[in-house]
Amino acid sequence: MHHRELGGVGSVTEVGLGTWNIGGDWGDVSAEAGRETVRTALDAGVDFLDTADVYGDGRSERHIRHVIDERNNRDEVTVATKAGRRLDPHTADGYTAENLERFVDRSRENLGAATLDLLQLHCPPTDVYYEPDVFDALADLRAREKIANYGVSVERVEEGLKALEYPGVETVQVVFNPFRQRPAELLFEEANRRDVGVIVRVPLASGLLTGTIGRDAEFPENDHRNFNRDGDAFDVGETFAGVPLDVGVDAVEALEPHVPEEMSLAQFTLRWILDFDAVSTVIPGSTTPEHVESNVAAADFDPLDHRLHGRVRDVYEDQVAEHVHQRW
Template sequence: MQTRQLGSYEVREVGLGTWNIGADWGEVSDEEGREAVREALDAGITFLDTADVYGDGRSEKHIAHVLDERDASDDVVVATKAGRRLDPHVSEKYDYDHLSSFVDRSRENLETESLDLVQLHCPPTDAYYQPETFDALARLKEEGKIDAYGVSVERCEEALKAIEYPGVETVQIIFNPFRQRPAGLFFREAARRNVGVIVRVPLASGLLTGALSRDSTFPEDDHRNYNREGDAFDVGETFSGVPFETGLDAVEELERAVPADLTLAQFTLRWILDHDAVSAVIPGSTSPEHIRENVAASEADSLTQEQHGIVADVYDEYIREHVHHRW
């Protein structure tokens, strides 16, 4: 698998997102969650992304368990997130005292003295305009509790503001054929400032796997059931903010561009990786087969100009009006 620069780190360009082994994606047993991490490591993945609220620390603990049994903590970069434990979730609470407490808890969950990478977890927009929030992260780094810090954002505006702070090494953002706005000004600025870009929700909550249909149903505790209208958190996290039926129509059009030797998921990941500003993409899965297929996208040929053109046309016809102005 190819490697890319992610802030201070060099990582393989396909990582593993671990939201689904923590919570909000239906029932996943502890052993299934740990086995997904094992499979990722076996496939050559060196970058794992988690958060302190994924199952209230469950995802972090699964990662720690597997890294310990493999004695692999020095070979793998683990990024976690902090801030969503705040209640109420307000910008003024993104301060040193709260962030320090969250970092200490993650250090315990991940069984490490210093966290590789801590990201603010989609804070309210006002937090990006608080220098004291980023001063707190710098202080935690100086104290040796974290090695690097970045942000996970909802909107391009937030990403652009965050990278004005010199200590911010990475930005995690939603980017895929259904969420193309980051490829404009933000990617250019991130590249200019040598900021690493982590792409989350690359497969639009499963829409861009081609495995969903109009008859698909989801468990009660799956965000694809309870967050379609943004009732629990930002609606852009579920199906990338695209209305489900519209997304299915767009997928049907996209599939005509997929070559015979790739799945739609691999085609999507290759499309993402064709953007040089991207440092790592983090699809999540508990399926060993899907994890291996995701990794294989790294070795696939870049898409043709015609294929990129079809993706652009589908976005303009079906998707743009729903998402482009919002995120």
């Protein structure tokens, strides 16, 4: 597995593992299936795991701790978690030093870690990025060695650009894939210029970019692809990358003829993402061991040629951009 620098955090594998799937909001996933997903990723060479304190109310964090403890390899794995979404209501004024420390302490317990490798603000309201006190609180947590590094997970490019103004921010996590291309413009350029790591989430657009979801697809009641299609629970950009399902299926059908025979559509997508130098790591999630291994293998393919990148850009501009480009 190839490695890239993740800001000041250190070197991590190009393909990591996102663990939203094994925590909640993706239908029923047993504890053993969740843990086996983490084991499969580690066995495949992954050394970067991304989680959050609200994924199954800490379930995802606890699965990671269980596997790391049984392997006794904590020093070999970088674990990034997130904080802030436990606030109810989730408002900017809740991002106080006291609340952040409380969330960090809970994640430290869930993960069995004295110091969190990387703590990210979890898609806070935009106003938070204009509050220096919030970032001062993160710096204080780092000074007291409760966290080793801090960064942000953002919904909008504007938020990422604002976060980059704070010198302590080491990473920016953002939705990026062939159906959400705006970050490749100014955000990637600025992150690269400032040596800030970029973590790409929702790379497969909630499964759309696997080519296995049709227009009439049905999902369990407790799967966000059912209950959040219109943004009823959280930002709609987290579900199918914000692309209406029928539009996304049409765009997938336009992409598929350009995928090289030796690659799946998911591998093609991940390879496309990794072709952007500003990207430090991409974090697809899955609960299927075969899919985890296939995702990891995407890093072994050669970069896509300019012709294929042009085809992806054409599909985006012709069919998708009007639905997402200016929104996020």
